[in-house]
Amino acid sequence: MAATPSNEVPNTFFSIQQSKVKNLGRFVEQKYPGARILDQDHDDGFIEVKIRHEGIEKILIFTEGKRWIRTIWEVRRNRLPKNVISGVKRAGLAYENIDDNDNMIVDNPQGRFYAVQIDRDNYEPIFLMSRQGAIVRKINHDDWNDGRWIDDGEDHFDEGDDEWNHLDRHHPRGHDSDGEWDEEDGHWDDGEDRFDEGDDEWDDLHGERED
Template sequence: MLGAAAVGLLAVGCEKESGSQGSGPDRVSPAVLAAFEALYPGAEQVRWEVKGDYAVANFYWSGVRAAGVAANRAAWFENGDGAWSMTETDIRFDQLPEAVKRAFAEGEYADWRVDEVDMLDRDGVEVVYVIEVERDGREMDLYYSADGVLVKSVADAGDDYDYGDFIPSRPSDGIGDFIASRYPGARVIDVDAEYEGTEVELIDADRVKRELFFDRSDAWQYTKTELRRSELPQAVTAAWEASDYSEAKGYRLDDADLYETASEGTFYRLELESRRGDVKVKVTPEGELSLYTPQEGGDGAAVGADVEAFIRTNYPGAVVLEKDSDDGFLEVEIRHDGREKELLFNGAGEWVKTSWEVRVRELPAAVTDAIRRSDYAAFGIDGADFVETPDGDWYEVELEDDRDREVTLRVTAEGAILKR
């Protein structure tokens, strides 16, 4: 069991984005104080914190106060030279741009309850609006551009999240030139520079969101574009339907992405789900289908220093295969101890769980005995995963009977069946 100690490691992974190291203006550089006064003259109730390399001012400005929150705005400055990086502003839902309100009303979260709304103004990139929504105990953060493009949806990071890891890096001139040439009129949403390279999220002139990755020498490696099923070319869907992984054979399309790459050309990657397990296939524009096998190092995308530190500490020797998003969580696939494992992290980069497939013969006797003593003794075992979470570990066992009824049980290694 990794537990709470493992989760705590995420707080020290990237000092520039970590928790507070002190408070009060005595720790804030004169350059920051001067820059703050120039940007926000007459600010009231200013409270300073130092978070890693940043000085953060929480304050009210222009007489606007949001009920029930400690400060109306939070402005981030680099504590050395005083350069402004980001300002978060609490706003009301009715203050959102009309395009954002319309996109939310037409989206899949329209019937969720709105908790809070924030506006993020950041150096060198587009303004983003974040709508925090909740339903049935589940919370999501929805990030929109000013013209209503849903940039991303992530599992809510909790009340203490401060958007510190959403401060963009500064891309090189070479990366900027590539974007201007390849995607004229594009608007940059985020830039994340890590050891592996630089990841850029943008919205192109056609309002299509794309993710680009550049290696450490700033050479473009790939562009990834998420697609709806209706956007897949006919040759791609025909190849899938004619394969061993078609819907007729029990597979369902979970995600589809278009990859334009420097090394492998253009292809479509389909993530398919079934009761027999999940599979990823690669389909060329001409309709040639093959299993998708990520290489060591994955698609090259940076996972972030905090996530990388967590993996290095808790899964020593692991190799990152790829990263993706799954239902609002960051999903990182690794190879560790001869197994492929899937790790999930929430919007704040906090570890949520790790899971990997286990064979039926690998299940402890206590687990199979518990199932035989349960109300599901007549069911057969269809599959099993081992799951690690901050709250404990268990086996997640999928059962099915001869009438195709299905049930999933969570059973500890000692044979205790957990309530879901």
Template sequence: MKLKFFTLLLALGATVWSLYSCDNNDDESINVPIELQDAFSAKYPNVANVKWESKSGYYVADFYDGYEASAWFTQDGTWQMTETDIPYTALPQAVKTSFEASEYKSWEIDDVDKLEREGFEIVYVIEVENQNQEMDLYYSQEGVLVKSVVDTDDDRDDQYLPDQNAKLTKEMNDFLNIKYPGFKLVEIDVEDDGKYAGYTEVDITHGSIGKEVLFDKSGEWVLTSWEVRFNTLPEPVKNAINTTYPGQVDDDDADYVEEATGVTYYLIDIENSEIDVKISADGQILD
């Protein structure tokens, strides 16, 4: 009886070890192709204890390399992105300096991610919240605020992946080099709704400014916009808005827009409404 009981314990132990090994054997758990394993090892040669999983049609390697990270690969082994969860203290000093001088400096920091993506500049995303408001702030390594996006709490696992439908053509790249020499590419997306559905939006940094450059379906430049602080606007603009919409504009609710037609204006977001007001530098409200 004792022998049978001991044999049973050994069998149970072997079963538990087999399950544990399967869960932790990255190569066998989801049958990761050898080409993909080689691609990961070439990019991260000193990483061990990798856990593979499948998300949104991609192979994702979760690993620890000083901080928790996830590397995303296509099924043919092409690296797309690595997202690393880092503490605020690990941000570049330029990013911390910029954030601590922003209107969000007193907001609570919820999370910080470092994004490395094929063909793009490194971006740091600081997620902040203030009561019932949540924002995602995208910074370049140089501390340029590329864009600020309302966090809707329905973020997908693949939200940071490059848009596979968006392409920067040679003509677009040539245009950017001429109009914005020395620009750095941050992101490319195809607009999926609204007036500009199907247009390509290219996010860049140009000097110390994050700019959104819009191209139509044929690749022709349509407009460029970037965020500006309301308190820095020309006095005629501030006076006209404060008179027409008193107390309905936050300091971060303005953009400067330059169109391919040669028209330039400020676009002001009016709170508690769906109105965006176009206003010229001399204070004239445009249609």
């Protein structure tokens, strides 16, 4: 079951914005200059604002109290940063175990992250990863709920999963919880260097992979 937003603002790594947004349109304009608002909707207890920004459709997700949780948009596997792909490999998985289409770039009050959909047999978690490739959360697909997940500070992924235990025993793992948040640089420092847009949207883009 997906987490339900509440009036309590969790003090966690993926905590939502502390202050309420007085004007959603102005917030969009300030955060994503030049963006055009396409739609606004209430869904499952959240406010969602769909925008087009720099040629890409993005979804801003807010609590009903107008606190910004995150912005998400799709990124194909071959557009993921090299550090993120390396982090998946350090977790004992292959490049081919990353879903080609169902990955997300995630902006939130703490910075930029990547929601990477893993697909290996019956093992299908979502890894929330930093730009540096650290796995900072593992989330069940249902809990992620197309980006509507609220972080309560707990890792709800079933660590007793046979597949994950198998990987633990036979492969080196990434730094799931090692390191610390770098306030100055705005990223998780581990010491190492829902919206279905479809294929057409990405075929029109010619940018380089994010680094």
